[in-house]
Amino acid sequence: MPDTSSKAGVNPDGTIDRARAKRMLNPFDRYALQKALEIKRDSGAEVTCVAMGPPPAVEVLIEAFEHGADYGILLTDKRLAASDTLATAYALHKVVHYLGDFDVILTGLQTTDGDTAQVGPQIAERLNIPQITYCEHLSISDRILNGQRIVEGGNQEIEVHLPVLITVANSATPLDYKRFADVAAVKEFLRHPEERDKRIRTVSLDTIGANPNRTGLLGSPTVVGKTWKIGDVGGSCIVFKGESIEREVDELMERLRTDGRGVEELINA
Amino acid sequence: MPNPHNVAVVAEQFHGSLQQITSELIGAARFLSEKLGTGVSCFLLGHEITQLAERLVHQGADEVIVIDAPQLKEYATLTYRRAVIGILEHLGTPPQIVLMGSTTIGRDLAPRIAAYLETGLTADCTEFDIGDYEHKGKADPSKTGNFKNILYAIRPSFGESLKARILGPWKNPQMATARIGVVQALPLDTSRKGKIYNISVNFKQEDLRIKVLKTVRDVSVSVNLTEAKVIVSGGYGLGEPEGFEVVRDLASVFKNSVVGASRRAVDSNWIGYAHQVGQTGKTVRPDIYIALGISGAIQHRVGMANSKLIIAVNKDADAPILKFAHYGIVGDLYQVAPLLKKALIKMAKQKY
Numbered sequence: 001m002p003d004t005s006s007k008a009g010v011n012p013d014g015t016i017d018r019a020r021a022k023r024m025l026n027p028f029d030r031y032a033l034q035k036a037l038e039i040k041r042d043s044g045a046e047v048t049c050v051a052m053g054p055p056p057a058v059e060v061l062i063e064a065f066e067h068g069a070d071y072g073i074l075l076t077d078k079r080l081a082a083s084d085t086l087a088t089a090y091a092l093h094k095v096v097h098y099l100g101d102f103d104v105i106l107t108g109l110q111t112t113d114g115d116t117a118q119v120g121p122q123i124a125e126r127l128n129i130p131q132i133t134y135c136e137h138l139s140i141s142d143r144i145l146n147g148q149r150i151v152e153g154g155n156q157e158i159e160v161h162l163p164v165l166i167t168v169a170n171s172a173t174p175l176d177y178k179r180f181a182d183v184a185a186v187k188e189f190l191r192h193p194e195e196r197d198k199r200i201r202t203v204s205l206d207t208i209g210a211n212p213n214r215t216g217l218l219g220s221p222t223v224v225g226k227t228w229k230i231g232d233v234g235g236s237c238i239v240f241k242g243e244s245i246e247r248e249v250d251e252l253m254e255r256l257r258t259d260g261r262g263v264e265e266l267i268n269a
Numbered sequence: 270m271p272n273p274h275n276v277a278v279v280a281e282q283f284h285g286s287l288q289q290i291t292s293e294l295i296g297a298a299r300f301l302s303e304k305l306g307t308g309v310s311c312f313l314l315g316h317e318i319t320q321l322a323e324r325l326v327h328q329g330a331d332e333v334i335v336i337d338a339p340q341l342k343e344y345a346t347l348t349y350r351r352a353v354i355g356i357l358e359h360l361g362t363p364p365q366i367v368l369m370g371s372t373t374i375g376r377d378l379a380p381r382i383a384a385y386l387e388t389g390l391t392a393d394c395t396e397f398d399i400g401d402y403e404h405k406g407k408a409d410p411s412k413t414g415n416f417k418n419i420l421y422a423i424r425p426s427f428g429e430s431l432k433a434r435i436l437g438p439w440k441n442p443q444m445a446t447a448r449i450g451v452v453q454a455l456p457l458d459t460s461r462k463g464k465i466y467n468i469s470v471n472f473k474q475e476d477l478r479i480k481v482l483k484t485v486r487d488v489s490v491s492v493n494l495t496e497a498k499v500i501v502s503g504g505y506g507l508g509e510p511e512g513f514e515v516v517r518d519l520a521s522v523f524k525n526s527v528v529g530a531s532r533r534a535v536d537s538n539w540i541g542y543a544h545q546v547g548q549t550g551k552t553v554r555p556d557i558y559i560a561l562g563i564s565g566a567i568q569h570r571v572g573m574a575n576s577k578l579i580i581a582v583n584k585d586a587d588a589p590i591l592k593f594a595h596y597g598i599v600g601d602l603y604q605v606a607p608l609l610k611k612a613l614i615k616m617a618k619q620k621y
């Protein structure tokens with residue numbers, strides 16, 4: 001569930017920049033991890049996190065442990081490079097098969113770089129299980145899950161039998177940036193190879209029995225043909241902040257007066 | 270027999286009324302189909318919705334394939350999945366292109382259909398075109414080729430800073446979802462004639478695994494968000510419903526202005542859904558958009574990022590909106606808004 005496609009936290013030489021590595025958990029996946037931990041709290045379930053990415057992605061799993069996750073699987077294999085959503089979902093569903101039994105799969109809504117929101121439903125399709133996307137709230141009892149999902153102008157209440165795949169809305173409860181599990185305990189088990197291997201398994205396509213022709217470039221039905229920069233959307237905000245609000249407003253007005261956007265034309269005088 | 274070579278659109282309706290995205294998708298499909306020299310087919314799914322088929326023709330469809338079944342009364346992933354697969358099986362040959370909306374339905378359904386068909390899907394497109402593509406395939410020689418008349422699915426990526434053209438030349442249908450409010454619908458033509466086919470599908474037990482208990486949707490009459498020149502929006506940062514007085518007050522200094530809101534403000538029942546801007550609200554592009562106490566979540570951003578001038582007021586200097594607005598003021602909106610109002614009036618007076 002944690003996303004690892006983000007480059008933040010990895011130095012050019014491939015080593016991990018510890019200070020920045022914390023950001024590697026895809027922000028959208030923080031909501032999914034939070035939901036998983038809530039389910040664990042309410043039902044005693046075990047939480048296993050799956051990350052697909054290069055070896056440094058293990059940092060994401062460690063971050064998840066520090067929040068209270070139990071097990072982690074890192075799928076890493078050069079042949080996964082350049083997987084699109086279909087190929088990613090193929091690989092991840094193979095990990096699920098490899099793990100065996102499960103009741104609920106939670107994914108983030110989307111990734112920040114790809115933001116397709118496709119991988120979750122495509123895993124569900126391959127596993128032939130129901131899904132609830134854009135889920136904000138859920139409760140489980142007697143192997144029935146009740147979920148509330150966002151729709152245009154409102155919400156929808158849905159009932160399904162387990163197993164099910166949930167994509168968690170970013171308007172659900174966010175994961176606290178503070179760690180609530182015992183960080184020291186995580187550090188401790190990482191020092192013991194045996195314990196570490198029990199908690200973190202690193203697997204390749206061969207380990208999980210995935211067909212390499214269905215992953216990476218070969219398994220991806222789409223390709224990025226061309227990219228280009230767009231206008232001035234993003235990154236160019238002029239922010240006024242200082243000791244006094246009056247000054248900030250004055251500075252903004254000075255800009256508006258001189259930037260030629262014609263704001264004054266739209267004011268009732 | 271419907272024409273399998275048409276560009277296909279999966280229509281979206283809610284309790285018998287067609288959604289805005291559908292006419293936009295038909296507009297895009299017409300543009301593509303004219304370049305390909307073919308027509309436009311709409312898939313219409315639901316219960317007691319056959320009467321909508323003619324309207325789809327007026328919106329620009331040449332053919333409408335309808336599945337009308339009680340199982341389709343409420344949208345649920347697996348029944349609608351079965352219905353779309355049913356239509357595709359009925360067509361035999363897969364259409365070249367299938368378009369859906371980038372809505373909470375389209376983004377739920379399209380990836381499942383694409384995975385079922387093992388075909389490519391591009392999410393959240395803002396433009397479409399037809400063109401050629403040559404794949405050199407150094408690492409994947411088996412995919413090398415020169416492809417003609419391929420769908421160009423164009424979408425923003427990396428936080429809206431880039432646009433990317435995505436292609437899936439190897440397999441049909443080439444699938445894509447389109448963002449709301451970015452592709453042009455055609456003017457309604459009530460004299461258009463088209464063919465309507467009713468087909469049926471057998472639902473399996475496994476298709477009925479999702480039970481929709483309740484759908485709550487506010488379909489109140491719309492505020493004129495899309496035509497206003499100025500929108501002043503309030504978010505959860507207002508802290509209380511009365512906060513919208515401040516929003517209204519600031520809006521009142523502008524000609525042709527309306528009040529907008531974030532989903533969180535709407536969900537808190539501070540203001541009606543008709544005011545909501547964003548992915549599940551309205552897509553707007555006014556001359557001026559002022560955001561008061563709105564963090565700038567991606568779903569809000571997609572609804573207003575194309576405004577000509579964005580001014581944000583937020584007390585948190587790290588709020589995402591202060592990255593993509595044009596101007597931002599860091600501060601308490603309850604202090605800033607009244608000062609801003611006074612200063613704007615003064616500026617206009619000085620001009621005359």
Ligand SMILES: Cc1cc2nc3c(=O)[nH]c(=O)nc-3n(C[C@H](O)[C@H](O)[C@H](O)COP(=O)(O)OP(=O)(O)OC[C@H]3O[C@@H](n4cnc5c(N)ncnc54)[C@H](O)[C@@H]3O)c2cc1C
Binds near residue numbers: 134531533534583588
């Ligand atoms: C499928 C889906 C669809 C969605 N559709 C939409 C949609 O259409 N539109 C939409 O808006 N959202 C939508 N959302 C929700 C979206 O993800 C955010 O939750 C929402 O936009 C947040 O609203 P907000 O910015 O008002 O609230 P918050 O994120 O809580 O932000 C409040 C902001 O106010 C600031 N603030 C607090 N007090 C003050 C003060 N006194 N002065 C100044 N600033 C202050 C805070 O710093 C903060 O940045 C959708 C979510 C999903 C999952």
Ligand SMILES: Nc1ncnc2c1ncn2[C@@H]1O[C@H](COP(=O)(O)O)[C@@H](O)[C@H]1O
Binds near residue numbers: 001026085108118
């Ligand atoms: N490489 C990956 N490893 C683990 N989970 C992933 C990966 N890529 C995508 N996901 C999951 O799928 C969700 C949707 O991603 P996307 O479809 O890329 O927007 C993410 O929020 C993750 O939960």
